[in-house]
Amino acid sequence: MMRMENKVALITGGASGIGLSTANLMAREGAKVVIADFNADGAREAAENISNQGGEAVSIFLDAGNETSIKEAVEFTVQQHGKLTTLFNNVGSTNLKKDLDVVNR
Ligand SMILES: NC(=O)c1ccc[n+]([C@@H]2O[C@H](COP(=O)([O-])OP(=O)(O)OC[C@H]3O[C@@H](n4cnc5c(N)ncnc54)[C@H](O)[C@@H]3O)[C@@H](O)[C@H]2O)c1
Incomplete structure:
Protein backbone atom coordinates (compact mmCIF):
# COMPACT_ATOMS: atom_id res chain seq x y z
CA MET A 1 0.00 0.00 0.00
CA MET A 2 1.18 3.50 -0.82
CA ARG A 3 1.89 5.70 2.18
CA MET A 4 -0.31 8.65 1.14
CA GLU A 5 -3.41 7.01 -0.27
CA ASN A 6 -6.57 9.05 0.48
CA LYS A 7 -4.47 12.10 1.35
CA VAL A 8 -4.91 15.52 -0.24
CA ALA A 9 -1.77 17.64 0.01
CA LEU A 10 -1.37 21.39 -0.54
CA ILE A 11 2.25 22.31 -1.16
CA THR A 12 3.34 25.93 -1.17
CA GLY A 13 6.32 26.75 -3.36
CA GLY A 14 5.83 23.47 -5.19
CA ALA A 15 7.06 24.67 -8.58
CA SER A 16 10.72 24.07 -7.79
CA GLY A 17 13.29 22.88 -5.28
CA ILE A 18 12.22 21.19 -2.06
CA GLY A 19 8.52 21.80 -2.74
CA LEU A 20 8.68 20.20 -6.19
CA SER A 21 10.57 17.16 -4.91
CA THR A 22 8.04 16.77 -2.12
CA ALA A 23 5.11 17.10 -4.53
CA ASN A 24 6.59 14.40 -6.77
CA LEU A 25 7.22 12.08 -3.83
CA MET A 26 3.79 12.59 -2.28
CA ALA A 27 2.12 11.95 -5.66
CA ARG A 28 4.15 8.75 -6.11
CA GLU A 29 2.93 7.69 -2.68
CA GLY A 30 -0.69 8.13 -3.77
CA ALA A 31 -1.57 11.62 -2.56
CA LYS A 32 -3.70 14.00 -4.59
CA VAL A 33 -1.42 16.99 -4.84
CA VAL A 34 -2.16 20.71 -5.22
CA ILE A 35 0.90 22.68 -6.24
CA ALA A 36 0.65 26.33 -5.19
CA ASP A 37 3.27 28.82 -6.27
CA PHE A 38 3.63 32.38 -7.52
CA ASN A 39 5.43 30.86 -10.46
CA ALA A 40 2.10 29.80 -11.97
CA ASP A 41 3.67 28.40 -15.18
CA GLY A 42 6.16 26.32 -13.20
CA ALA A 43 3.39 25.04 -10.93
CA ARG A 44 1.26 24.06 -13.95
CA GLU A 45 4.20 22.28 -15.56
CA ALA A 46 4.97 20.40 -12.34
CA ALA A 47 1.34 19.28 -12.03
CA GLU A 48 1.28 18.20 -15.70
CA ASN A 49 4.44 16.14 -15.23
CA ILE A 50 2.87 14.35 -12.28
CA GLN A 79 -13.34 22.25 -4.09
CA GLN A 80 -11.14 19.95 -6.16
CA HIS A 81 -10.87 17.06 -3.74
CA GLY A 82 -13.46 17.52 -0.99
CA LYS A 83 -10.88 17.80 1.78
CA LEU A 84 -7.40 18.90 2.77
CA THR A 85 -5.42 16.47 4.90
CA THR A 86 -1.81 17.55 4.48
CA LEU A 87 -0.16 20.96 4.38
CA PHE A 88 3.45 21.52 3.42
CA ASN A 89 4.12 25.16 4.29
CA ASN A 90 7.33 25.20 2.33
CA VAL A 91 7.54 28.90 1.40
CA GLY A 92 9.31 30.86 4.04
CA SER A 93 10.71 34.34 4.07
CA THR A 94 13.00 36.05 6.46
CA ASN A 95 13.36 39.68 7.36
CA LEU A 96 16.53 39.54 9.41
CA LYS A 97 15.93 42.89 11.11
CA LYS A 98 12.41 41.97 12.19
CA ASP A 99 12.86 38.29 12.79
CA LEU A 100 15.82 38.68 15.12
CA ASP A 101 13.87 41.08 17.33
CA VAL A 102 11.18 39.12 19.14
CA VAL A 103 10.30 41.96 21.52
CA ASN A 104 9.52 44.81 19.14
CA ARG A 105 7.39 44.17 16.09
N1 LIG B 1 17.50 24.77 0.04
C1 LIG B 1 17.98 24.90 1.27
O1 LIG B 1 19.12 24.50 1.60
C2 LIG B 1 17.14 25.54 2.36
C3 LIG B 1 17.64 25.59 3.65
C4 LIG B 1 16.84 26.14 4.65
C5 LIG B 1 15.60 26.67 4.34
N2 LIG B 1 15.16 26.63 3.07
C6 LIG B 1 13.83 27.16 2.82
O2 LIG B 1 13.01 26.16 2.26
C7 LIG B 1 12.12 26.73 1.31
C8 LIG B 1 12.29 26.07 -0.05
O3 LIG B 1 13.64 26.15 -0.44
P1 LIG B 1 14.12 25.78 -1.91
O4 LIG B 1 15.59 25.68 -1.87
O5 LIG B 1 13.33 24.63 -2.42
O6 LIG B 1 13.72 27.12 -2.69
P2 LIG B 1 13.42 27.38 -4.26
O7 LIG B 1 13.78 28.80 -4.50
O8 LIG B 1 14.04 26.32 -5.12
O9 LIG B 1 11.85 27.18 -4.37
C9 LIG B 1 10.97 28.04 -3.73
C10 LIG B 1 9.65 28.03 -4.49
O10 LIG B 1 8.75 28.84 -3.77
C11 LIG B 1 8.13 29.77 -4.65
N3 LIG B 1 7.85 30.96 -3.87
C12 LIG B 1 8.74 31.79 -3.29
N4 LIG B 1 8.09 32.77 -2.64
C13 LIG B 1 6.76 32.56 -2.82
C14 LIG B 1 5.60 33.23 -2.38
N5 LIG B 1 5.65 34.35 -1.63
N6 LIG B 1 4.39 32.73 -2.73
C15 LIG B 1 4.31 31.60 -3.48
N7 LIG B 1 5.39 30.93 -3.92
C16 LIG B 1 6.60 31.40 -3.59
C17 LIG B 1 9.14 30.00 -5.78
O11 LIG B 1 8.49 30.43 -6.98
C18 LIG B 1 9.75 28.60 -5.91
O12 LIG B 1 9.02 27.78 -6.81
C19 LIG B 1 12.45 28.21 1.24
O13 LIG B 1 11.55 28.91 2.08
C20 LIG B 1 13.86 28.30 1.81
O14 LIG B 1 14.09 29.53 2.42
C21 LIG B 1 15.89 26.07 2.08
Whole structure:
Protein backbone atom coordinates (compact mmCIF):
# COMPACT_ATOMS: atom_id res chain seq x y z
CA MET A 1 0.00 0.00 0.00
CA MET A 2 1.18 3.50 -0.82
CA ARG A 3 1.89 5.70 2.18
CA MET A 4 -0.31 8.65 1.14
CA GLU A 5 -3.41 7.01 -0.27
CA ASN A 6 -6.57 9.05 0.48
CA LYS A 7 -4.47 12.10 1.35
CA VAL A 8 -4.91 15.52 -0.24
CA ALA A 9 -1.77 17.64 0.01
CA LEU A 10 -1.37 21.39 -0.54
CA ILE A 11 2.25 22.31 -1.16
CA THR A 12 3.34 25.93 -1.17
CA GLY A 13 6.32 26.75 -3.36
CA GLY A 14 5.83 23.47 -5.19
CA ALA A 15 7.06 24.67 -8.58
CA SER A 16 10.72 24.07 -7.79
CA GLY A 17 13.29 22.88 -5.28
CA ILE A 18 12.22 21.19 -2.06
CA GLY A 19 8.52 21.80 -2.74
CA LEU A 20 8.68 20.20 -6.19
CA SER A 21 10.57 17.16 -4.91
CA THR A 22 8.04 16.77 -2.12
CA ALA A 23 5.11 17.10 -4.53
CA ASN A 24 6.59 14.40 -6.77
CA LEU A 25 7.22 12.08 -3.83
CA MET A 26 3.79 12.59 -2.28
CA ALA A 27 2.12 11.95 -5.66
CA ARG A 28 4.15 8.75 -6.11
CA GLU A 29 2.93 7.69 -2.68
CA GLY A 30 -0.69 8.13 -3.77
CA ALA A 31 -1.57 11.62 -2.56
CA LYS A 32 -3.70 14.00 -4.59
CA VAL A 33 -1.42 16.99 -4.84
CA VAL A 34 -2.16 20.71 -5.22
CA ILE A 35 0.90 22.68 -6.24
CA ALA A 36 0.65 26.33 -5.19
CA ASP A 37 3.27 28.82 -6.27
CA PHE A 38 3.63 32.38 -7.52
CA ASN A 39 5.43 30.86 -10.46
CA ALA A 40 2.10 29.80 -11.97
CA ASP A 41 3.67 28.40 -15.18
CA GLY A 42 6.16 26.32 -13.20
CA ALA A 43 3.39 25.04 -10.93
CA ARG A 44 1.26 24.06 -13.95
CA GLU A 45 4.20 22.28 -15.56
CA ALA A 46 4.97 20.40 -12.34
CA ALA A 47 1.34 19.28 -12.03
CA GLU A 48 1.28 18.20 -15.70
CA ASN A 49 4.44 16.14 -15.23
CA ILE A 50 2.87 14.35 -12.28
CA SER A 51 -0.34 13.71 -14.23
CA ASN A 52 1.63 12.42 -17.23
CA GLN A 53 3.28 9.89 -14.92
CA GLY A 54 -0.08 8.62 -13.66
CA GLY A 55 -0.31 10.74 -10.51
CA GLU A 56 -2.99 13.22 -9.54
CA ALA A 57 -2.01 16.87 -9.41
CA VAL A 58 -3.38 20.32 -10.12
CA SER A 59 -1.89 23.76 -9.66
CA ILE A 60 -2.93 27.19 -8.49
CA PHE A 61 -1.27 30.59 -8.30
CA LEU A 62 -0.35 31.48 -4.72
CA ASP A 63 1.22 34.52 -3.15
CA ALA A 64 2.17 33.12 0.25
CA GLY A 65 2.46 36.63 1.67
CA ASN A 66 -1.17 37.40 0.91
CA GLU A 67 -3.89 36.08 3.24
CA THR A 68 -6.61 36.19 0.56
CA SER A 69 -4.44 34.20 -1.80
CA ILE A 70 -3.82 31.57 0.90
CA LYS A 71 -7.57 31.26 1.56
CA GLU A 72 -8.19 30.85 -2.17
CA ALA A 73 -5.63 28.05 -2.38
CA VAL A 74 -7.23 26.20 0.54
CA GLU A 75 -10.73 26.67 -0.90
CA PHE A 76 -9.54 25.51 -4.31
CA THR A 77 -8.06 22.37 -2.76
CA VAL A 78 -11.28 21.50 -0.95
CA GLN A 79 -13.34 22.25 -4.09
CA GLN A 80 -11.14 19.95 -6.16
CA HIS A 81 -10.87 17.06 -3.74
CA GLY A 82 -13.46 17.52 -0.99
CA LYS A 83 -10.88 17.80 1.78
CA LEU A 84 -7.40 18.90 2.77
CA THR A 85 -5.42 16.47 4.90
CA THR A 86 -1.81 17.55 4.48
CA LEU A 87 -0.16 20.96 4.38
CA PHE A 88 3.45 21.52 3.42
CA ASN A 89 4.12 25.16 4.29
CA ASN A 90 7.33 25.20 2.33
CA VAL A 91 7.54 28.90 1.40
CA GLY A 92 9.31 30.86 4.04
CA SER A 93 10.71 34.34 4.07
CA THR A 94 13.00 36.05 6.46
CA ASN A 95 13.36 39.68 7.36
CA LEU A 96 16.53 39.54 9.41
CA LYS A 97 15.93 42.89 11.11
CA LYS A 98 12.41 41.97 12.19
CA ASP A 99 12.86 38.29 12.79
CA LEU A 100 15.82 38.68 15.12
CA ASP A 101 13.87 41.08 17.33
CA VAL A 102 11.18 39.12 19.14
CA VAL A 103 10.30 41.96 21.52
CA ASN A 104 9.52 44.81 19.14
CA ARG A 105 7.39 44.17 16.09
N1 LIG B 1 17.50 24.77 0.04
C1 LIG B 1 17.98 24.90 1.27
O1 LIG B 1 19.12 24.50 1.60
C2 LIG B 1 17.14 25.54 2.36
C3 LIG B 1 17.64 25.59 3.65
C4 LIG B 1 16.84 26.14 4.65
C5 LIG B 1 15.60 26.67 4.34
N2 LIG B 1 15.16 26.63 3.07
C6 LIG B 1 13.83 27.16 2.82
O2 LIG B 1 13.01 26.16 2.26
C7 LIG B 1 12.12 26.73 1.31
C8 LIG B 1 12.29 26.07 -0.05
O3 LIG B 1 13.64 26.15 -0.44
P1 LIG B 1 14.12 25.78 -1.91
O4 LIG B 1 15.59 25.68 -1.87
O5 LIG B 1 13.33 24.63 -2.42
O6 LIG B 1 13.72 27.12 -2.69
P2 LIG B 1 13.42 27.38 -4.26
O7 LIG B 1 13.78 28.80 -4.50
O8 LIG B 1 14.04 26.32 -5.12
O9 LIG B 1 11.85 27.18 -4.37
C9 LIG B 1 10.97 28.04 -3.73
C10 LIG B 1 9.65 28.03 -4.49
O10 LIG B 1 8.75 28.84 -3.77
C11 LIG B 1 8.13 29.77 -4.65
N3 LIG B 1 7.85 30.96 -3.87
C12 LIG B 1 8.74 31.79 -3.29
N4 LIG B 1 8.09 32.77 -2.64
C13 LIG B 1 6.76 32.56 -2.82
C14 LIG B 1 5.60 33.23 -2.38
N5 LIG B 1 5.65 34.35 -1.63
N6 LIG B 1 4.39 32.73 -2.73
C15 LIG B 1 4.31 31.60 -3.48
N7 LIG B 1 5.39 30.93 -3.92
C16 LIG B 1 6.60 31.40 -3.59
C17 LIG B 1 9.14 30.00 -5.78
O11 LIG B 1 8.49 30.43 -6.98
C18 LIG B 1 9.75 28.60 -5.91
O12 LIG B 1 9.02 27.78 -6.81
C19 LIG B 1 12.45 28.21 1.24
O13 LIG B 1 11.55 28.91 2.08
C20 LIG B 1 13.86 28.30 1.81
O14 LIG B 1 14.09 29.53 2.42
C21 LIG B 1 15.89 26.07 2.08
